Amino acid sequence: MNITILGIETSCDDTSAAVIRDGVLLSNVIAGQAVHEAYGGVVPELASRAHQQNIIPVVSEAIKRAGIDKSELSAIAFTRGPGLLGSLLVGTSFAKGFAASLQIPIIEVNHLQAHVLAHFIKTSLDDDRHPKFPFLCLLVSGGNSQIIKVLAYDYMEVIGQTIDDAAGEAFDKCAKVMGLGYPGGPVVNRLANEGNPRAFSFNKPRIPGYDYSFSGLKTSFLYTLRDALKENPDFIGQNMADLCASLQATVVDILMDKLRKAANDLGMKEVAVAGGVSANSGLRDTFCEHAEKYGWNIYLPPNAFTTDNAAMVAITGYFKYLGSDFCPMDAVPFARVQL
Numbered sequence: 582m583n584i585t586i587l588g589i590e591t592s593c594d595d596t597s598a599a600v601i602r603d604g605v606l607l608s609n610v611i612a613g614q615a616v617h618e619a620y621g622g623v624v625p626e627l628a629s630r631a632h633q634q635n636i637i638p639v640v641s642e643a644i645k646r647a648g649i650d651k652s653e654l655s656a657i658a659f660t661r662g663p664g665l666l667g668s669l670l671v672g673t674s675f676a677k678g679f680a681a682s683l684q685i686p687i688i689e690v691n692h693l694q695a696h697v698l699a700h701f702i703k704t705s706l707d708d709d710r711h712p713k714f715p716f717l718c719l720l721v722s723g724g725n726s727q728i729i730k731v732l733a734y735d736y737m738e739v740i741g742q743t744i745d746d747a748a749g750e751a752f753d754k755c756a757k758v759m760g761l762g763y764p765g766g767p768v769v770n771r772l773a774n775e776g777n778p779r780a781f782s783f784n785k786p787r788i789p790g791y792d793y794s795f796s797g798l799k800t801s802f803l804y805t806l807r808d809a810l811k812e813n814p815d816f817i818g819q820n821m822a823d824l825c826a827s828l829q830a831t832v833v834d835i836l837m838d839k840l841r842k843a844a845n846d847l848g849m850k851e852v853a854v855a856g857g858v859s860a861n862s863g864l865r866d867t868f869c870e871h872a873e874k875y876g877w878n879i880y881l882p883p884n885a886f887t888t889d890n891a892a893m894v895a896i897t898g899y900f901k902y903l904g905s906d907f908c909p910m911d912a913v914p915f916a917r918v919q920l
């Protein structure tokens with residue numbers, strides 16, 4: 582019998598629903614929320630209201646695009662955390678109500694685990710390129726920067742993580758200072774392609790082990806602009822591409838220095854990247870260079886699975902379904918939860 586999972590993702594500002602059958606993606610619908618652009622960041626109250634408006638049309642569309650009837654669903658997987666509580670409540674409550682009406686089980690999904698397992702989404706029946714266990718995964722998003730040793734679908738060890746800001750936050754905050762809007766990461770990436778990555782140098786952290794820190798880079802970036810603007814009020818506009826390229830190169834260097842150290846120390850050559858920042862072309866190019874230079878087998882997710890999406894929730898739900906790992910109807914979401 583087929584196993585057909587509906588995944589629901591509402592942890593931040595994207596409402597998403599996806600259908601996966603026996604590990605193969607049938608549909609993945611994402612509704613973004615433009616309402617936050619005017620505020621330069623996600624406004625939690627507005628995010629939960631937008632999820633409330635979007636959830637039914639997005640789920641209906643996902644089921645329609647999958648070409649199935651809702652009666653064919655085996656279970657509903659939903660993001661339980663981490664994320665914004667008001668946003669998580671919308672997806673959690675919807676999953677419970679829908680599952681109760683269909684008399685099928687619900688499956689709770691950890692958002693961070695889902696980002697890692699996005700590598701196992703099959704886009705067709707013969708798609709079998711995925712990392713082999715154990716592998717290292719660099720998880721880089723707006724809220725997280727972690728190096729994870731992945732031993733199995735349900736066994737992951739965080740061996741390094743940021744002690745302050747995440748890599749995506751560093752991109753977004755520096756972009757905001759340059760007046761580039763929110764989220765700034767993709768804009769910085771686009772402008773960086775036209776600039777010189779060595780035009781400016783910014784501070785890199787010196788912390789032991791595999792942990793990250795991005796707050797020093799943010800301050801260093803801010804001070805560079807502050808000092809230069811005193812001399813030349815048009816400094817940002819005149820140097821935008823070089824600033825973006827140098828910022829991106831510094832973030833990528835910080836990320837890869839620790840990842841390379843971890844891979845080397847642990848003797849691991851299966852290396853993946855996941856999360857919103859994994860869409861960054863500078864980071865992807867550097868992964869490819871590392872594959873050549875150090876013999877890594879690298880896994881770069883398709884762009885559609887880098888930022889928040891329900892396909893990754895559905896695939897995680899699929900693996901949990903195989904292990905009969907269901908959750909009770911009184912489950913509540915968690916804003917903060919570890920991997």
Ligand code: KG4
Nearest residue numbers: 722723724749764766770857858861888889
């Ligand atoms: O994983 P994600 O969608 O949301 C969570 O934080 O969970 O990641 C969003 C982050 C934002 O900080 C955004 O600026 C960053 O990913 N991002 C990028 C790029 N695309 C998205 N950062 C750098 N380059 C990109 N191309």
